Each structure stands twice: as structure tokens, then as C-alpha cells.
Amino acid sequence: MALILGAIPASAQSLEDLNIQIHGYATQGFLYTTQNNIFTTSSSNGSPAWTEAVLNVGAQPTPKLRIGVQGRYSLLGNLGNTITLDWAAADYKADERFGVRFGKVKTPNGLFNDIQDIDPSYQWALLPQSVYPLMSRNSQLAHYGGVVYGSFKLGRELGRLEYRGWSGKRVIAGSDGYFLSQTESGTALPNGIGGITSGFALHWRTPLVGLMIGADDVRDNQWNASITQSVNVGGGVTASFNGTEALSNFDAPSFFAKYEKNKWMIAAEQTRLPVSGSGVIPALAVITPFRLDQKSWYGMVSYKVTNKLSAGIYDTQSIDHQAALTPARYLKDWALNAHYDFNQFLYAKVEQHFYDGTLVGYDAALNPATKALPTGLQPNTRLTILKVGVSF
Amino acid sequence: MKKLLYVFLLVASASIFVVQAKAQVIVIANPSVKTSEVSKNDLKDVFTGASTALPGGGNVVPILLKGGTVHEEFLQAYIGKNDTAYRAGWRSLIFSGQASMPKSVDGDAAVVAFVASNAGAIGYIGKASPHEGVKVLQIK
Numbered sequence A: 001m002a003l004i005l006g007a008i009p010a011s012a013q014s015l016e017d018l019n020i021q022i023h024g025y026a027t028q029g030f031l032y033t034t035q036n037n038i039f040t041t042s043s044s045n046g047s048p049a050w051t052e053a054v055l056n057v058g059a060q061p062t063p064k065l066r067i068g069v070q071g072r073y074s075l076l077g078n079l080g081n082t083i084t085l086d087w088a089a090a091d092y093k094a095d096e097r098f099g100v101r102f103g104k105v106k107t108p109n110g111l112f113n114d115i116q117d118i119d120p121s122y123q124w125a126l127l128p129q130s131v132y133p134l135m136s137r138n139s140q141l142a143h144y145g146g147v148v149y150g151s152f153k154l155g156r157e158l159g160r161l162e163y164r165g166w167s168g169k170r171v172i173a174g175s176d177g178y179f180l181s182q183t184e185s186g187t188a189l190p191n192g193i194g195g196i197t198s199g200f201a202l203h204w205r206t207p208l209v210g211l212m213i214g215a216d217d218v219r220d221n222q223w224n225a226s227i228t229q230s231v232n233v234g235g236g237v238t239a240s241f242n243g244t245e246a247l248s249n250f251d252a253p254s255f256f257a258k259y260e261k262n263k264w265m266i267a268a269e270q271t272r273l274p275v276s277g278s279g280v281i282p283a284l285a286v287i288t289p290f291r292l293d294q295k296s297w298y299g300m301v302s303y304k305v306t307n308k309l310s311a312g313i314y315d316t317q318s319i320d321h322q323a324a325l326t327p328a329r330y331l332k333d334w335a336l337n338a339h340y341d342f343n344q345f346l347y348a349k350v351e352q353h354f355y356d357g358t359l360v361g362y363d364a365a366l367n368p369a370t371k372a373l374p375t376g377l378q379p380n381t382r383l384t385i386l387k388v389g390v391s392f
Numbered sequence B: 001m002k003k004l005l006y007v008f009l010l011v012a013s014a015s016i017f018v019v020q021a022k023a024q025v026i027v028i029a030n031p032s033v034k035t036s037e038v039s040k041n042d043l044k045d046v047f048t049g050a051s052t053a054l055p056g057g058g059n060v061v062p063i064l065l066k067g068g069t070v071h072e073e074f075l076q077a078y079i080g081k082n083d084t085a086y087r088a089g090w091r092s093l094i095f096s097g098q099a100s101m102p103k104s105v106d107g108d109a110a111v112v113a114f115v116a117s118n119a120g121a122i123g124y125i126g127k128a129s130p131h132e133g134v135k136v137l138q139i140k
Helices: A002-006 A134-141 A177-184 B002-021 B040-047 B069-079 B083-095 B108-117
Strands: A021-033 A047-062 A065-076 A082-095 A098-106 A142-153 A160-172 A193-205 A211-220 A223-234 A237-247 A250-261 A264-281 A286-304 A309-320 A330-341 A346-356 A380-391 B025-029 B061-065 B103-105 B121-126 B135-139
Touching: A021 B083, A047 B083, A065 A134, A082 A134, A082 A142, A134 A160, A134 A177, A193 A237, A223 A264, B025 B069, B025 B108, B040 B061, B040 B069, B061 B069, B061 B108, B069 B083, B069 B121, B103 B108, B108 B121
Parallel strands: B061 B103, B061 B121
Antiparallel strands: A021 A047, A021 A380, A047 A065, A065 A082, A082 A098, A098 A142, A142 A160, A160 A193, A193 A211, A193 A223, A211 A250, A223 A237, A237 A264, A250 A264, A264 A286, A286 A309, A309 A330, A330 A346, A346 A380, B025 B121, B025 B135
16 A cells, blocks of 8 residues: 555645545444354344444545555454455546456445445345355455456437456455355365456446346356365364365356335346365365355345335345255245434444245354254244444 | 414415525536536436546536535435435445545535636535536536
């Protein structure tokens, strides 16, 4: 940051000219579930273990150049209590048609991906878990590389077309929620897994004011990781064996639309995540192939009841078409939400979820198997969320 | 009945007074902005961060009022949101690294001073406020 600031032309040296801005927000959530413990919290007893605080510093030394950095403190059950770098990037916007952003940048796919961690920017306490899983959020948010973007007017009758293209390296940490069940079963990824990711998105702002229709495709090249398999060899002794895990190339397309008019907001998104790969432990002569094909969608509506109060509802589903026919194959959820702004800084959200299926953030450690419940999980769970936030 | 009529007339005249007392907003721009009219949609794009240029007008830099009747009226008339929802939209852009928040100032005079002295600047003020050194954009 200091180096970039140092490179700014002498004509723009005053703090006023640099247009330095500092923003931030903090949220505190409370989770209560009727059955399963969720998001690695003891939610069935009521859990406040969901805290986030974000600090953002940006500067705009020239009209076309912006630089910024954003850090985050995050606590979510047993997954968090960490400080991470959300993004740190320089952005050069030549004109409406072309801009480029590089560094650690937000990955702009889907309707919410690049803002899914920005709680003050949306109605919901929890985005649809079928498409935006909270426990794997940090891995999906950003990549090291760049984004090109711009927009074209299609003429008075046809609206505007916005494009975003991106490429770079993404690393999913071994502690990510994606690998929770794998880790709990004894297979760890000490260095995480990573590789090249790229994608392209088009957003058509249609002539119908407020209606945007979009599509994108995310392509991940083959990703590789080293793994460690822990095996109980008897007598309370555990041995570790090294191996590798590889994911094949895959494309994850999504289609989405959003319509905002007066007090209404309606949005929908559909995605597909087809992933296959294998884990190999040579010393044990074990090759474990895996494959998932997760098709997910959501539809949401919100309405501004008063200047301060909004209400919303969404329905979402996700089905892994490669999974066995058990409740672990799917997630269905209805969510009811209310959002209240006390003023422009302070807000509160309350939300009720009706989960059916277990394809959501459950872990084995807090949902231990019993004789009566071999998977440790009930097929249905109700989740209540209270959340307060402050932003500036 | 007469009393009721008086009350009705009183409330009606108060409402008229309130409506008339509401500031009417005009959109002003630095003389360097090449256009003299702007569509409501293009204006909305500029003030919500969706665009940084006006068709035929070149790059523009929006400036906001910190609050008040003129600010609320501008947001309702041209953005379709209240202040809280409007700022939430900007937070999406700020916290995802896509934009910086436009400068906010206190009072119409500060808006006029900024717009008059910064090339490409565009803002809004009450219709009755003095606005020398800037041009008024017609909203199509």
C-alpha cells in the first residue's frame, strides 16, 4: 500500500486530493436450532458464536485510479476467530467500456458472490445456503489475479450490457467448511487445495427499468493438494499416511435475474457445481474417487414495508445428483426475514429457516452419531437467527 | 359538523402548505459537462455507481448532500430509494472494492461550490438556492 501511495504523482500529494476513505462494519449473530447443531456452533442450545468486523481503507488519487485494502475479523463456531485479508487491489477504469482491477480481488460471479460477506448490503441474515454456503464463503470470495470489466449501451431500446472477466489463483484452505466432514473422517489437507480459476459474466440491464438478467461461467482447472490420512492402527495408536488429492477441470455455470421496482425486489439464481476427482494414498494402496453434481436454485422477494422496515421470503433447494438417496443428498429451505434500520448506521435482522435435508453446514463433532441416529443428524431442523450490525 | 369541516379544512391547508414547503430539486453540473440534459435512468446510474459517465456528457463526478429534505426528495424522485437503502447500495460497491463513496457535503451552497470548481462534477440542490457558476441539467 505504501509503495503504491508513494508512486502517486506529485500533483496529488495532499490527503484531500487522495480522497482517502475509511469504512467499516461489525455484526453479531445469534443462532438457535431445534435439532442439529449448525455451522460448527452449539446452536441447539443457542449460540452467539457468529461475529464479524471489517475495516476498509481506500484512496482515489486520480479520477481513474483507485486503490484499497480490506481486512476482516471473523468468528463462526469452531471455524473462525481469525483475521484475514478480504482483498487488496488497484483499480484502473479507463472509461465506461473498460476497467481492470488486480491484486487480491473479489470474484464477481453470480448475483451475490462478491458481496456475500457484506452483511450491511443485503436484506438477509443468511443468504441461500444452496448457492452461498456460509462455511465455505471465504474460499469463494476472492482470488489472486485480476478482473476486467466494463459496460456498453445497447441503444435506447435495448438497455445496457455489462461484462466481467476474471482469472487468477484461488486457494481453499484445509480448514474450510468444504473439507469439514473429510477432516473429521481423518483426511486432512494441510496446505489446502488450489489452482487456476477463471470466468466470465454478462449482466444485461434490460430496457425494463430495474430488470437485470445475467449469466456466468466459472472454470476451474485441475487443482491438486497433498493430503494426510490418519488411521487408527489399534491399541489407541494413530498412524499418518501421505497422499495426494486432485480435482478434475470443471465448469460451474449460473443464471440469474433481479428486478427492483419501488418497494419490491425479486431475484432468482440457478447454479450447477459438477466436481469430480480422487484421493490417492500410495502406502495404503487406496484410491478413493469422488464425484458430486450439485444443482441449486433460489427465488427471493422482499418488500419495504416502511422506510425502516423490510420483510422478505425466499425458497431454495440444492440436490446432489450423484449422492445416495438419503437426506444428505439435498437441502430445501424456506426463509422468512425482517430487516429493521434504526438509522443509517445501525440495523437488526431476524430470520426463520425451515431446513429439510442435511446438505448444509453440519459437522460430526457437534452432531455425534448415536444408536438411534447413526448419522447424528435429524432430517429436519428449524433455525432462528437474530443479527445486529453497525456500519459506517 | 361545522367543527369537523373546520378540522378538515385546517388539515387540508396544512397539507397544501407542507407540499408547497417541500423543496423542489434541480440537478446542476460543472460547465465542462458537455450535455445540458440527462435522462432519469442515466442520472440514476451515475448516482448509484453503475456508471461514471453521462451519454454525450463525458465522465462525471457525483456529489451528495449529507441529508435533509432536498437530499431525501432527490433520492425519492430520481433513485427510488430512501437514504438508508441508498447508502446500503453504495456499501456493496465499497466493501467489494468496486467504488469509492461520493463526497458528501452540508448544504446547497457547498454543493454549488464543489460543482462550480470541479470539472465533471454533478450534484443537486433546492430550486431556490443560488447556483452561479454551474449549469442546470434538464431531466428528460
